[in-house]
Structure formats: structure tokens, C-alpha cells
Amino acid sequence: MARVVGAKPGEVVVMNSLTTNLHLLLVSFYRPTKARHKIILEKGAFPSDRYALASQARFHGFDPERTLIELSPRPGERTLREDDILETIDRRGREAALVLFGNVQYLTGQAFDMKAIAAAARKKGCAVGFDCAHGAGNLALNLHDSGADFAAWCSYKYLNAGPGGIGAIFVHERHARAKLPRFEGWWGTDKKERFLMKPAFDPLPGAEGWQLSNPPILQLAALRASLALFDEAGMRALRRKSEALTGYLETLLRGVPGVEIVTPERRGCQLSLRLAEPRAKLERRLKAARCVVDFREPDIVRVAPVPLYNTFEDCRRLAEALRA
Numbered sequence: 285m286a287r288v289v290g291a292k293p294g295e296v297v298v299m300n301s302l303t304t305n306l307h308l309l310l311v312s313f314y315r316p317t318k319a320r321h322k323i324i325l326e327k328g329a330f331p332s333d334r335y336a337l338a339s340q341a342r343f344h345g346f347d348p349e350r351t352l353i354e355l356s357p358r359p360g361e362r363t364l365r366e367d368d369i370l371e372t373i374d375r376r377g378r379e380a381a382l383v384l385f386g387n388v389q390y391l392t393g394q395a396f397d398m399k400a401i402a403a404a405a406r407k408k409g410c411a412v413g414f415d416c417a418h419g420a421g422n423l424a425l426n427l428h429d430s431g432a433d434f435a436a437w438c439s440y441k442y443l444n445a446g447p448g449g450i451g452a453i454f455v456h457e458r459h460a461r462a463k464l465p466r467f468e469g470w471w472g473t474d475k476k477e478r479f480l481m482k483p484a485f486d487p488l489p490g491a492e493g494w495q496l497s498n499p500p501i502l503q504l505a506a507l508r509a510s511l512a513l514f515d516e517a518g519m520r521a522l523r524r525k526s527e528a529l530t531g532y533l534e535t536l537l538r539g540v541p542g543v544e545i546v547t548p549e550r551r552g553c554q555l556s557l558r559l560a561e562p563r564a565k566l567e568r569r570l571k572a573a574r575c576v577v578d579f580r581e582p583d584i585v586r587v588a589p590v591p592l593y594n595t596f597e598d599c600r601r602l603a604e605a606l607r608a
């Protein structure tokens with residue numbers, strides 16, 4: 285898993301599910317004070333992330349309406365401008381305890397410049413974390429060098445482990461032995477001493493110290509089978525094919541009337557489309573043409589040719605079905 289996200293082995297551990305992990309990491313990395321309690325995030329963030337952040341703010345006694353600084357695209361635009369993100373962090377970072385971003389936006393497919401965001405956040409003294417749900421197994425990430433303090437992701441999107449599959453976290457090695465507050469459990473303690481059943485918590489260094497419980501073996505087995513394939517192919521090779529595949533699809537779709545591509549150039553494999561045609565009819569027609577896409581209210585269709593198992597021929601068939 286560490287190889288998939290470009291981290292050192294000690295920086296990553298597989299455990300729990302994504303939202304649970306976000307909460308556990310926020311316990312350690314969201315340390316608000318009266319003067320610095322704000323959280324910078326994007327307005328269109330996946331709802332679970334916003335719920336986690338808002339409830340953490342409330343848990344610390346702050347009003348989420350005043351704590352969350354949410355960035356929106358400019359009027360008339362559908363995706364955030366990098367400059368606007370960095371400018372907001374620069375202008376309001378001093379009030380913020382935390383900057384939390386996705387690395388690929390789930391709805392628009394926009395990928396964010398993690399390095400630039402992390403550098404801007406850290407310059408202002410904010411903790412910085414990323415939700416990599418739509419980046420892990422999609423982009424060739426380099427979490428270790430990204431500047432992030434922490435990250436969390438799931439394994440059931442681009443990592444193929446199936447719905448409810450086990451999640452994972454990254455904690456940068458600079459925090460490996462830091463005395464951070466955290467919620468503790470026996471699986472986070474020194475492996476040699478777990479079964480000595482001692483009363484005092486002696487954490488494992490690195491990400492493993494955040495584990496609470498012994499993990500579900502069947503889920504780990506499913507994930508391991510998927511990760512073996514990622515290892516065999518290699519993230520760099522997958523990303524190379526992915527760029528070609530999505531680039532090809534983009535070229536084909538540019539010629540189709542009634543199709544607007546929302547996703548900007550910085551992206552993973554996903555293209556988000558706005559289609560002129562009503563949803564019900566489209567869904568029926570695409571299904572009949574054996575194309576699997578994802579509809580999101582009110583008007584977005586997500587298509588994601590995945591390099592492990594999608595082909596250029598799949599892209600051509602989808603473009604033809606849309607044209608028809």
C-alpha cells in the first residue's frame with residue numbers, strides 16, 4: 285500500500301474505513317485554539333469529510349459555521365483555481381489550525397496540487413491533510429514528498445477491494461515518534477508486548493501507532509489480492525496508460541455534440557461530463573450499449589476508464605454510444 289501512494293512503509297497502515305480514519309487523524313492533527321480554530325476546505329467536498337470536520341469543530345466547542353472556511357469556484361466556473369486556493373491559505377492561514385483537501389475532487393475529477401497546497405499551509409503553521417479516496421490507485425502519488433502531515437483513503441474506489449473495503453492512513457515520518465494526542469487501542473502498541481496485557485499504552489512508531497483493533501482478515505485478503513496486481517503493473521506504468529486512455533477518451537468526446545467536459549487538465553482518469561440529454565433516457569441507452577457510467581445529481585456523469593482493465597476500445601464504444 286505504501287508503494288501505491290509513494291510513502292515509506294512505516295508511514296502507512298491499513299485499517300478501518302475512511303471516515304473513521306479521518307476522525308482518528310483529526311484527533312491528532314486538528315488542535316484548535318481560540319485564536320486558531322479554523323479549517324480551510326473546499327465547499328464541494330465529499331459530504332462525509334465535511335460532517336467529520338464540522339463535528340470535530342463542535343466537539344472542540346466551536347461553531348462549524350464560523351470555523352469552516354469553504355472555498356467555492358468563481359461565479360460561472362465549475363472548478364477551483366489553484367491560485368485562489370493558495371491565496372486563501374495565504375490570507376487566512378493564520379486563523380486556521382488545519383487545511384484539508386481531497387487530492388482528486390470526487391465530483392469534478394479535478395486533481396489538486398498537493399505540494400503547493402501543503403507548502404502554503406505549512407508556511408502559515410497549519411497542519412495539512414489530504415483525503416486521497418479518489419487519488420489512491422489513480423494518480424502516481426508521492427505522499428512522502430508532498431509535505432502533507434497526514435492522509436486517509438479507501439480501497440474500494442480505484443483499489444478494487446469492493447464496497448466497505450478496508451481503508452488506510454498515511455502519517456509523515458516526522459510525526460513517527462511525536463507525542464501527539466490520539467485515541468488509543470491495543471493494536472497500536474508494541475507488537476512484542478501486546479499479549480503481555482500491560483495497562484500502559486506503548487505506541488508503535490509511525491502510522492501503526494494509530495491502530496485500534498486487530499484487523500478483519502477477509503478484507504485484508506481481498507485487498508492483498510488487488511494490491512498484488514498493482515505491484516505487478518506498477519503505479520507509474522498504470523499512470524502512463526491512464527493518461528493515454530483518458531486523453532483518447534477526451535479527444536473522442538470533444539467531437540460529440542451536447543457533451544461538456546467539466547474536468548480540468550490536472551486530473552486522474554475520471555472525466556466528469558455535463559450532458560444536454562435528460563438522465564433517464566441516457567441511462568437506459570447507455571445501459572443498452574453496455575456502458576457503465578455514474579450519474580450524480582443534478583447533472584454530472586462521471587466516466588472513468590481505468591488502466592488495469594479498461595481498453596481504448598471501451599473508450600471508443602462509450603463515445604459512440606454518447607454520440608448515438
Ligand SMILES: *Cc1c(COP(=O)(O)O)cnc(C)c1O
Binds near residue numbers: 301330332386451
Ligand atoms: C468515498 C469517500 C468517502 C466515504 O468513505 P467511507 O469509507 O464510507 O467512510 C469519504 N470521503 C471521500 C472524499 C470519498 O470519496
